[in-house]
Amino acid sequence: MTTSSEADAHPSEQPKLSKKAAKKEEAKLEKLRRRLEASSAVSGAAEEEEEEDPLAANYGEVPLPDLQSKEEVGEPYTEVGALGEGMQGRSVLVRGRAQAIRAVGKKMAFVVVRERGFTVQCVVTEQEGSVSRQMVKFVASLNRESIVDVRGTLTVPSSPIKGASQQVEIQVHKLHCVSKAFPTLPINLEGAARSEAEIEKALQAGEQLVRVNQDTRLNFRVLDIRTPANQGIFGIQSQVGNIFRQFLLSEGFIEIHTPKLIAGSSEGGSAVFKLDYKGRPACLAQSPQLHKQMSICGDFGRVFEIGPVFRAEDSYTHRHLCEFTGLDVEMEIKKHYFEMGLDFYVQVMDIVDQLFVAMFDSLNASCKKELEAIGRQYPFEPLKYLRKTLWLTFQEGVQMLKDAGVEIDPLGDLNTEVERKLGQLVLEKYGTEFYILHRYPLAIRPFYTMPCYDNRASSNSFDVFIRGKLLGHSTCQQTFSD
Amino acid sequence: MTTSSEADAHPSEQPKLSKKAAKKEEAKLEKLRRRLEASSAVSGAAEEEEEEDPLAANYGEVPLPDLQSKEEVGEPYTEVGALGEGMQGRSVLVRGRAQAIRAVGKKMAFVVVRERGFTVQCVVTEQEGSVSRQMVKFVASLNRESIVDVRGTLTVPSSPIKGASQQVEIQVHKLHCVSKAFPTLPINLEGAARSEAEIEKALQAGEQLVRVNQDTRLNFRVLDIRTPANQGIFGIQSQVGNIFRQFLLSEGFIEIHTPKLIAGSSEGGSAVFKLDYKGRPACLAQSPQLHKQMSICGDFGRVFEIGPVFRAEDSYTHRHLCEFTGLDVEMEIKKHYFEMGLDFYVQVMDIVDQLFVAMFDSLNASCKKELEAIGRQYPFEPLKYLRKTLWLTFQEGVQMLKDAGVEIDPLGDLNTEVERKLGQLVLEKYGTEFYILHRYPLAIRPFYTMPCYDNRASSNSFDVFIRGKLLGHSTCQQTFSD
Numbered sequence: 001m002t003t004s005s006e007a008d009a010h011p012s013e014q015p016k017l018s019k020k021a022a023k024k025e026e027a028k029l030e031k032l033r034r035r036l037e038a039s040s041a042v043s044g045a046a047e048e049e050e051e052e053d054p055l056a057a058n059y060g061e062v063p064l065p066d067l068q069s070k071e072e073v074g075e076p077y078t079e080v081g082a083l084g085e086g087m088q089g090r091s092v093l094v095r096g097r098a099q100a101i102r103a104v105g106k107k108m109a110f111v112v113v114r115e116r117g118f119t120v121q122c123v124v125t126e127q128e129g130s131v132s133r134q135m136v137k138f139v140a141s142l143n144r145e146s147i148v149d150v151r152g153t154l155t156v157p158s159s160p161i162k163g164a165s166q167q168v169e170i171q172v173h174k175l176h177c178v179s180k181a182f183p184t185l186p187i188n189l190e191g192a193a194r195s196e197a198e199i200e201k202a203l204q205a206g207e208q209l210v211r212v213n214q215d216t217r218l219n220f221r222v223l224d225i226r227t228p229a230n231q232g233i234f235g236i237q238s239q240v241g242n243i244f245r246q247f248l249l250s251e252g253f254i255e256i257h258t259p260k261l262i263a264g265s266s267e268g269g270s271a272v273f274k275l276d277y278k279g280r281p282a283c284l285a286q287s288p289q290l291h292k293q294m295s296i297c298g299d300f301g302r303v304f305e306i307g308p309v310f311r312a313e314d315s316y317t318h319r320h321l322c323e324f325t326g327l328d329v330e331m332e333i334k335k336h337y338f339e340m341g342l343d344f345y346v347q348v349m350d351i352v353d354q355l356f357v358a359m360f361d362s363l364n365a366s367c368k369k370e371l372e373a374i375g376r377q378y379p380f381e382p383l384k385y386l387r388k389t390l391w392l393t394f395q396e397g398v399q400m401l402k403d404a405g406v407e408i409d410p411l412g413d414l415n416t417e418v419e420r421k422l423g424q425l426v427l428e429k430y431g432t433e434f435y436i437l438h439r440y441p442l443a444i445r446p447f448y449t450m451p452c453y454d455n456r457a458s459s460n461s462f463d464v465f466i467r468g469k470l471l472g473h474s475t476c477q478q479t480f481s482d
Numbered sequence: 483m484t485t486s487s488e489a490d491a492h493p494s495e496q497p498k499l500s501k502k503a504a505k506k507e508e509a510k511l512e513k514l515r516r517r518l519e520a521s522s523a524v525s526g527a528a529e530e531e532e533e534e535d536p537l538a539a540n541y542g543e544v545p546l547p548d549l550q551s552k553e554e555v556g557e558p559y560t561e562v563g564a565l566g567e568g569m570q571g572r573s574v575l576v577r578g579r580a581q582a583i584r585a586v587g588k589k590m591a592f593v594v595v596r597e598r599g600f601t602v603q604c605v606v607t608e609q610e611g612s613v614s615r616q617m618v619k620f621v622a623s624l625n626r627e628s629i630v631d632v633r634g635t636l637t638v639p640s641s642p643i644k645g646a647s648q649q650v651e652i653q654v655h656k657l658h659c660v661s662k663a664f665p666t667l668p669i670n671l672e673g674a675a676r677s678e679a680e681i682e683k684a685l686q687a688g689e690q691l692v693r694v695n696q697d698t699r700l701n702f703r704v705l706d707i708r709t710p711a712n713q714g715i716f717g718i719q720s721q722v723g724n725i726f727r728q729f730l731l732s733e734g735f736i737e738i739h740t741p742k743l744i745a746g747s748s749e750g751g752s753a754v755f756k757l758d759y760k761g762r763p764a765c766l767a768q769s770p771q772l773h774k775q776m777s778i779c780g781d782f783g784r785v786f787e788i789g790p791v792f793r794a795e796d797s798y799t800h801r802h803l804c805e806f807t808g809l810d811v812e813m814e815i816k817k818h819y820f821e822m823g824l825d826f827y828v829q830v831m832d833i834v835d836q837l838f839v840a841m842f843d844s845l846n847a848s849c850k851k852e853l854e855a856i857g858r859q860y861p862f863e864p865l866k867y868l869r870k871t872l873w874l875t876f877q878e879g880v881q882m883l884k885d886a887g888v889e890i891d892p893l894g895d896l897n898t899e900v901e902r903k904l905g906q907l908v909l910e911k912y913g914t915e916f917y918i919l920h921r922y923p924l925a926i927r928p929f930y931t932m933p934c935y936d937n938r939a940s941s942n943s944f945d946v947f948i949r950g951k952l953l954g955h956s957t958c959q960q961t962f963s964d
Contacts, residue, residue: 067817077816095816097781116783225780234782238736242727254720257807260742260790261755261766273743275757275766277804278794284743284757284766298707299579300716301598307789308742312760322759325739334559334577335549 058174059135062149067178081118083166087154092170094120095149095178097226099189100163103140106133111142111175112164113150114189117231117373119164122150124172131172138175145181145189145223150174165228186220187212193227195377229377232370236363239370241306243362244327247355253302253331258291260284260308271312273322284310292330302331319470327472329355352474353389353436356464360385360434383466384427385434392426393439394458400425411441411457416469423468438462537614540656541621544631549660563600565648569636574652576602577631577660579708581671582645585622588615593624593657594646595632596671599713599855601646604632606654613654620657627663627671627705632656647710668702669694675709677859711859714852718845721852723788725844726809729837735784735813740773742766742790753794755804766792774812784813801951809954811837834956835871835918838946842867842916865915865948872908872917876940879919882907893923893939898951905950920944 078092096115103109107126112119124131124139142148152170161167191210202209217224224230245255261277262285273284285291288305295303309326331351360383363371374380392400398410401418404425408418426435442451442459452458463473560574578597585591589608594601606613606621624630634652643649673692684691699706706712727737743759744767755766767773770787777785791808813833842865845853856862874882880892883900886907890900908917924933924941934940946953 114781116781222776222780225777225782231781234738235736238731238738241737242731245724245727249720249724254717255723256716256720257790259805261792261805273757273759275755277755278796294704295707298704299596299598299713300707308739310743314760323741323743 053132053134055130055132055135058130058132059138059176061177061180079118080113080115080120080166083118083120083154083168083170085156085168087168088156090154091151091173092154093149093151094170095147096120097181097189098142098144098146098148101140101142101144103136107136109136109140111139111148111150111172113148113170114226117228118166120166120168120170121161121164122152122170122172122175124175135175139172142177143181143183145185145226146177147179147181149176149178185223187216187223189223189226192217192224193229193377195379197379227377228373232367232373235370236367236374239363239367240359241327243359244306244355245304247358248302248304248329251302251351253304253329254300256288256292256295256300256303256305257307258285258288258295258305260310271314273310273312286311288326288328292328296330296332304329349391349436352462352464353391356434356471357385357387357389383433384431386430386432390426390430390432390435391462392435392437394437394441395439397422397437400429411443413441413444419465419470420468423465426465433467434465436462436464535614535616537612537617540612540614541617541658543659543662561600562595562597562602562648565602565636565650565652567638567650569650570638572636573633573655574636575631575633576652577629578602579663579671580624580626580628580630583622583624583626585618589618591618591622593621593630593632593654595630595652596708599708599710600648602648602650602652603643603646604634604652604654604657606657617657621654624659625663625665627667627708628659629661629663631658631660667705669698669705671705671708674699674706675711675859677861679861709859710855714849714855717852718849718856721845721849722841723809725841726788726837727786729840730784730786730811733784733833735786735811736782738770738774738777738782738785738787739789740767740770740777740787742792753796755792755794768793770808770810774810778812778814786811831873834944834946835873838916838953839867839869839871866909866913867916868912868914872912872914873944874908874917874919875921876919876923877921879904882911893925895923895926901947901952902950905947908947915949916947918944918946 075093077095078087080094080096083092083094094113094115096113098111099114099119100112101109102111109124111122111124113122124136126133126136150170150172151174152172155169155171156167157169161169188210192212194209194211199209199211212224225234249255261275261282263280263282272286275282275284287309288307292303292305305326305328307326307328308323310323311320312322313320364382395410397414398408401408401422404421406418406421408414414422422437423433427433438461439452439455439458440461440463442449442457445459445461450460452460461474464471557575559577560569562576562578565574565576576595576597578595580593581596581601582594583591584593591606593604593606595604606618608615608618632652632654633656634654637651637653638649639651643651670692674694676691676693681691681693694706707716731737743757743764745762745764754768757764757766769791770789774785774787787808787810789808789810790805792805793802794804795802846864877892879896880890883890883904886903888900888903890896896904904919905915909915920943921934921937921940922943922945924931924939927941927943932942934942944956946956
């Protein structure tokens with residue numbers, strides 16, 4: 001709501017969420033598309049009339065039949081992200097999106113070409129025998145986000161390039177548009193990739209930059225996911241799943257795929273989506289919990305699943321979603337989560353915390369570029385975590401809070417605010433933002449939770465915390481033979 | 483239906499599918515459970531009266547409080563699958579299920595203990611100072627599938643052991659029942675693990691063995707998945723996903739998780755499950771197709787997904803399921819699937835077939851035990867496949883069929899029978915059961931399929947075949963800028 005004035009100022013970037021507005025937006029796009037088609041037909045004709053260009057083969061739009069796989073093995077493309085100073089003087093062919101286009105008079109134009117989050121500056125300069133003035137005009141009139149094939153020579157400029165990720169330039173010989181974008185898109189990628197800090201800084205300098213709002217981003221998701229930060233987020237999401245799996249597979253777990261269409265609800269606590277299954281009532285699984293437990297009863301020993309979880313909840317916090325991807329683990333424990341694992345030197349509890357440590361380590365090591373891309377738009381500090389994860393008992397947590405003047409019920413649950421406070425205290429005392437709290441009060445855990453042998457008010461269960469927020473929870477239970 | 487007489491002969495192993503029968507079954511189990519509890523209480527009391535056993539600590543049922551995590555670090559367990567001749571003379575502790583129990587007089591009993599598909603024979607012999615006659619009696623009266631802790635010394639018998647996977651025996655000193663199974667289970671694991679061939683062979687020798695039917699297996703899935711073959715199948719399923727992922731990640735793909743709750747149907751062809759999404763109509767995704775394509779438009783380049791797919795189909799073939807786990811791949815191709823990939827020496831088409839070759843190779847190498855376990859119950863021949871996968875054009879396939887006297891429409895689709903026939907012909911001519919058929923007639927592929935440049939009746943699309951059956955299909959298409 002605070003940006004409603006901006007929304008009016010930049011109507012194409014700030015559509016309303018309502019259905020009516022969405023329809024209007026669609027109609028507008030359709031109108032633009034038609035106008036574009038009409039104008040390109042006209043301008044094409046006009047240009048031909050204007051002047052015949054002997055260098056016309058070096059640029060233009062590639063007609064569909066020419067894209068149709070005529071060359072079975074063609075000239076190889078170089079990825080934009082792979083362009084570097086070592087390739088100076090080399091002739092390259094790249095394909096990417098025209099992210100920004102800028103004409104300098106009639107003889108020169110710059111195009112920033114982006115491929116998977118990496119960008120390179122391409123320079124088109126009028127030159128006898130290769131680049132005509134019409135070609136410069138064609139390039140200057142490209143629609144942003146169009147896909148272009150660029151052929152040219154790689155040069156290294158004397159001063160650093162600000163507007164692109166690669167520190168080289170392509171001196172363009174040929175440029176063809178492979179797929180033309182609408183002349184006006186609801187999201188400008190440069191705007192969508194901007195950080196709050198940049199917008200604030202510009203504002204202080206008297207310049208008002210466009211802020212792309214969350215609703216616009218969600219309505220035009222296919223455009224928004226092209227930003228370097230979003231490319232990074234999806235890359236990291238993929239990597240998180242990969243590390244999670246590799247770690248668990250190496251510890252003797254197998255991956256299962258439990259049914260999502262089930263006859264009853266899987267957990268009591270959360271609302272369920274109901275549907276008709278060929279005349280019989282069915283539900284969408286709110287958790288793989290029961291099927292994981294069946295796998296353990298079925299002698300699988302150690303299982304995990306990465307899959308969708310459905311909850312028909314009406315909550316509006318960032319911790320509640322109707323559909324999300326759950327990372328679920330279930331394992332047989334012989335006596336206690338402090339017992340030694342299969343290989344005699346890893347405690348079962350270590351599997352839990354080492355899983356996370358492996359994930360943090362691996363993301364820091366293999367996703368540097370992704371983390372940097374995210375950090376440019378959404379600055380963050382690296383996570384503080386210990387090599388040997390801190391395990392605190394619930395009682396110790398309660399005591400730490402008490403010492404800090406926060407009195408809570410030692411047999412009750414922690415609320416969000418108290419969790420955040422405890423996170424602060426743990427960071428101050430132990431220097432970690434990642435820790436595990438165990439021996440929760442029995443009364444606040446599910447019915448199947450195993451009580452502690454030395455105190456029946458406590459239970460063999462634990463929660464995993466990151467930056468004062470619950471990351472996951474676990475419960476030990478009694479499993480039965482059949 | 484052909485086994486209905488058997489069902490009567492072995493009522494506990496062959497329950498009917500009807501609800502009434504299922505209820506009856508449940509009631510019966512409940513009755514048995516009560517009887518068991520009563521009898522064990524009585525017999526326990528009777529035994530005490532009978533004779534006080536000074537060795538009573540060496541056996542018996544472990545009461546729940548004793549299981550409750552008292553020892554934080556206890557004696558380590560050895561996995562049954564790890565027991566081998568090299569450990570002769572060593573004292574071991576194993577936990578597993580009592581799969582088969584056999585008493586030999588009053589002084590000796592054998593128990594086959596199973597853990598995750600591996601089995602070991604345990605021998606309990608009356609012995610002064612350690613094993614009492616009451617202990618032998620206790621062991622002989624164990625319910626099958628109960629979980630037991632067995633302590634004993636490992637010996638290597640002079641002749642091979644037939645009834646267990648491990649070629650060693652445990653001379654038992656202590657045996658405790660950790661979790662007691664019902665005295666009669668609807669599935670006997672030895673019966674459930676039996677191959678058709680064994681049953682036939684026994685029949686010819688005049689012995690009628692129990693055949694556990696598919697409906698019984700599905701009704702008591704948690705028992706059936708304990709068979710070595712099913713343990714193997716789930717292990718391989720896990721590994722298939724793993725290889726698929728590792729191969730694609732190494733080729734620059736990222737893993738995505740697309741929404742399963744969507745506003746409209748994802749593909750025209752198949753029926754859809756509808757549900758109410760907070761007052762608005764929603765569907766379960768029949769395919770990640772559209773979201774994969776949006777990922778490509780969103781500049782991800784190469785994506786894949788392993789996740790549930792929902793189809794409200796009424797077909798009753800083994801190739802149709804209402805819910806299954808789909809392995810989906812989508813990639814940007816610059817011109818043709820014959821073009822060179824990112825690294826300049828792998829053709830895009832190679833990614834497709836090498837994905838499968840990597841999977842076959844890796845399963846053969848890393849899942850030997852699982853494949854053997856499956857083969858014992860369901861014998862099969864190893865798959866014949868080539869290092870360099872055979873790619874045939876649709877036209878070549880039609881010609882091969884024609885030469886073999888099978889006339890089909892060169893612009894039509896192949897039916898299941900013709901596909902099987904072509905599989906045979908390919909195996910005879912090329913010695914492979916795995917091949918790819920490409921350049922399908924355009925008319926029978928989805929609307930977005932790219933026609934071939936040299937023949938508009940054909941298309942840039944292919945299907946992957948294994949043993950004459952369709953394994954997957956692919957379509958090249960034109961993607962747009964926005």
